[in-house]
Amino acid sequence: MNTAVTLLTEQLPQVNEHWGQLNRQIIVILDFGSQYSELIARRIRETQVYSEVLSYRTTAEHLRQLNPKGIILSGGPSSVYAEYAPHCDPEIWNLGIPILGVCYGMQLMVNQLGGEVAKADRGEYGKASLYIDDPTDLLTNVEDGTTMWMSHGDSVMKMPQGFELLAHTENTPCAAIADHERKLYGVQFHPEVVHSVGGLALIRNFVYHICDCEPTWTTAAFVEESVREIRARVGDKRVLLALSGGVDSSTLAFLLHKAIGDQLTCVFIDQGFMRKYEPERLVKLFQEQFHIPVEYVNARDRFLNIMVGVTDPEEKRRRIGHEFIRVFEETSKQLGHFDYLAQGTLYPDVIESADTNVDPQTGERVAVKIKSHHNVGGLPKDLRFKLVEPLRKLFKDEVRKVGRSIGLPEEIVQRQPFPGPGLAIRILGEVTAERLNILRDADLIVRQEINQRGLYHDVWQAFAVLLPIRSVGVMGDKRTYAYPIVLRIVTSEDGMTADWARIPYDVLEVISNRIVNEVKGVNRVVYDITSKPPGTIEWE
Ligand SMILES: Nc1ncnc2c1ncn2[C@@H]1O[C@H](COP(=O)(O)OP(=O)(O)OP(=O)(O)O)[C@@H](O)[C@H]1O
Numbered sequence: 001m002n003t004a005v006t007l008l009t010e011q012l013p014q015v016n017e018h019w020g021q022l023n024r025q026i027i028v029i030l031d032f033g034s035q036y037s038e039l040i041a042r043r044i045r046e047t048q049v050y051s052e053v054l055s056y057r058t059t060a061e062h063l064r065q066l067n068p069k070g071i072i073l074s075g076g077p078s079s080v081y082a083e084y085a086p087h088c089d090p091e092i093w094n095l096g097i098p099i100l101g102v103c104y105g106m107q108l109m110v111n112q113l114g115g116e117v118a119k120a121d122r123g124e125y126g127k128a129s130l131y132i133d134d135p136t137d138l139l140t141n142v143e144d145g146t147t148m149w150m151s152h153g154d155s156v157m158k159m160p161q162g163f164e165l166l167a168h169t170e171n172t173p174c175a176a177i178a179d180h181e182r183k184l185y186g187v188q189f190h191p192e193v194v195h196s197v198g199g200l201a202l203i204r205n206f207v208y209h210i211c212d213c214e215p216t217w218t219t220a221a222f223v224e225e226s227v228r229e230i231r232a233r234v235g236d237k238r239v240l241l242a243l244s245g246g247v248d249s250s251t252l253a254f255l256l257h258k259a260i261g262d263q264l265t266c267v268f269i270d271q272g273f274m275r276k277y278e279p280e281r282l283v284k285l286f287q288e289q290f291h292i293p294v295e296y297v298n299a300r301d302r303f304l305n306i307m308v309g310v311t312d313p314e315e316k317r318r319r320i321g322h323e324f325i326r327v328f329e330e331t332s333k334q335l336g337h338f339d340y341l342a343q344g345t346l347y348p349d350v351i352e353s354a355d356t357n358v359d360p361q362t363g364e365r366v367a368v369k370i371k372s373h374h375n376v377g378g379l380p381k382d383l384r385f386k387l388v389e390p391l392r393k394l395f396k397d398e399v400r401k402v403g404r405s406i407g408l409p410e411e412i413v414q415r416q417p418f419p420g421p422g423l424a425i426r427i428l429g430e431v432t433a434e435r436l437n438i439l440r441d442a443d444l445i446v447r448q449e450i451n452q453r454g455l456y457h458d459v460w461q462a463f464a465v466l467l468p469i470r471s472v473g474v475m476g477d478k479r480t481y482a483y484p485i486v487l488r489i490v491t492s493e494d495g496m497t498a499d500w501a502r503i504p505y506d507v508l509e510v511i512s513n514r515i516v517n518e519v520k521g522v523n524r525v526v527y528d529i530t531s532k533p534p535g536t537i538e539w540e
C-alpha cells in the first residue's frame with residue numbers, strides 16, 4: 001500500500017481570517033490525502049452549510065479556536081498501522097465536537113481510541129450493499145440494503161470501548177460505528193461519492209441532527225458576506241480587476257461593483273491568444289449592456305515576443321503569468337495608484353497549481369503540480385499588488401450560481417471556460433502568428449457547429465488544438481503536407497474530472513470537412529477520446 005500522503009491542503013490558503021467575526025457555522029474536513037476530500041466539502045456545502053478542507057496536521061488547539069460545528073476525517077491511501085501513517089492530534093477526540101471518520105478517518109479513530117484495524121481478508125472496491133443494524137441517528141432515512149461505494153483494503157476488527165455497530169456489509173462487519181455519547185462516528189464507505197445511494201442523506205444527518213447546524217451557507221449569504229469582507233479589506237482603496245469576460249471574472253466584476261462601485265477599474269488584456277472576435281465582443285458587452293467601463297489593453301506584440309522559441313508548456317504558462325502581472329502593473333501606473341488586484345481565481349486553479357507535497361516516509365517534497373494556472377502558479381514572486389480573490393474557495397458550478405444571483409446574464413453564466421493563457425496552450429510547441437491564425441479559424445468552426453446543433457450547453461468545453469507536426473494528405477490531386485487539428489470536446493461537472501463527449505458522427509464529419517476545406521495549413525482532423533484523468537482537458 002502506498003503510504004505517501006497528499007498534502008495539498010498545506011499549499012492552500014488557511015481558513016479565512018474573518019471567520020470569527022462572521023460567526024459562520026462550519027464543518028472542518030481534515031485531509032488525509034483522499035482524492036475525495038474536496039468532494040466531501042462540496043457535498044456539505046450542497047446542504048447549505050459552509051465547509052473547508054484543512055491539513056490533517058491542524059492542531060486541536062487551532063480547531064478549538066475555529067470552533068467548527070463538526071469535524072470530518074477524510075479517507076487516505078495509508079494504512080493506520082503502518083510506521084509512517086499520518087495521525088491527527090489525539091486531543092481532537094476530547095474537544096467535545098462531533099466527529100465523522102470516513103474510511104481511513106474511521107480506521108484512525110478506531111486505532112487511536114484503542115480498537116483494532118488490520119488488513120482485511122478481502123478488500124472491497126466499488127459498490128456494496130449496506131445492511132443497517134441501527135436505523136437511528138446517522139443512518140436515519142438510509143434504506144436497509146442500499147448501495148454504498150467502498151474502496152478499502154483494511155478493516156475494523158474490534159471497535160474501541162463505548163462504540164456500537166450501526167451497519168455492516170457482506171465483507172465488512174463494522175461498516176458504520178458510533179459512540180453516541182461522545183458523538184464520534186465512523187463509516188467505512190464513502191458517502192460523498194455520487195454512486196453512494198443515501199450518501200447525501202447520511203451527510204445531512206451528520207450536519208443537521210448530530211452537529212446541529214442551520215442552513216446558513218446560501219448563495220445570498222455568500223454574496224452578502226463577500227461584499228462585507230471586500231469592503232472591510234479594501235476600505236477606500238482602489239481595485240484593479242483582471243477581467244477576461246469569462247464566468248469567473250465577470251461574476252467577480254459584478255460582485256466588486258456591488259461592493260465598492262467606482263473604486264473598481266476593470267482591465268482586459270488582449271494577449272493575442274484570444275478566440276476570434278472575442279475581445280471586441282467583451283468590451284462592447286460590458287460597456288454598452290452592463291455600463292461597467294473596461295480598460296482595453298492591446299498587448300499582443302509583447303506576449304507574442306515572449307513566446308519566441310519557447311516550447312515547454314510550464315515555461316509558457318510561467319511567462320504568460322508574469323507578463324500579465326507586468327502589464328497590470330504598467331496599466332495601473334497609467335491609471336493612477338492601485339493597491340489591490342482582483343482575480344477570478346477558483347478552487348480547482350489553486351489545487352492543480354499546488355506546488356509540492358511531503359512524503360511522510362522520507363520527509364521529501366514530492367511534486368504533484370499538474371499545471372501552473374497562470375493566475376496562481378504563474379504569478380511572479382515580487383508581486384506588488386495585494387490580491388483580492390473572493391471566489392478562491394468555490395467550484396465553477398458554485399460560481400455560476402453566485403453570478404446568476406447577482407444579475408449576470410445567462411449568456412455569460414453558461415459560458416464555457418476559456419483558459420487565461422488562451423490559444424498559447426492549445427498550440428503545442430512554439431506559438432507563432434501563423435499558427436495562431438490557423439487555430440483561430442479552426443476554433444471558430446468548432447464553436448459555430450457546436451452552437452448551431454444546440455450542443456453548446458451539453459458539453460463543458462469544445463475547442464481545437466494545433467499540433468506542431470505535419471502529415472501527408474491529398475487535395476485536388478495534389479499532395480499536401482500540413483498540420484493536424486485535434487478536436488477536444490469534453491463533459492464535466494467541475495473541470496476536476498472529465499470525459500470525452502459522445503458527439504454524433506455527422507457533427508464530427510461536418511467539423512472535420514469544414515476545417516480541412518476552409519482553413520489553409522490544415523489537412524487532417526482527429527478526435528481526442530481521452531478522459532481526465534488520465535488526460536487533462538487542455539493539452540498543455
Ligand atoms: N485576458 C485577460 N485579461 C485580464 N484578466 C484575465 C485575462 N484572462 C484571465 N484573466 C484573469 O485570470 C483569471 C483566471 O482565468 P480563468 O480563465 O480561470 O477565469 P475566467 O476567464 O474569469 O473564467 P472562465 O474559466 O469561465 O474562462 C480570471 O478570472 C481573470 O481574473
Ligand SMILES: O=c1[nH]c(=O)c2[nH+]cn([C@@H]3O[C@H](COP(=O)(O)O)[C@@H](O)[C@H]3O)c2[nH]1
Nearest residue numbers: 372373374417418419420421495536537538
Ligand atoms: O484560467 C486558466 N488558466 C490556466 O492556466 C488554465 N489551465 C487550464 N485551465 C482550465 O481549467 C480547466 C481544467 O483544465 P485541465 O484539465 O487542462 O487542467 C479547463 O476548463 C481548462 O480550460 C485554465 N484556466
Ligand SMILES: NC(=O)CC[C@H](N)C(=O)O
Nearest residue numbers: 075076103104152153154
Ligand atoms: N479509501 C481509504 O480511505 C482507504 C483506507 C485504507 N488505506 C484502506 O485501504 O483500507
Ligand SMILES: [Mg+2]
Nearest residue numbers: 246418419420
Ligand atoms: Mg477564462
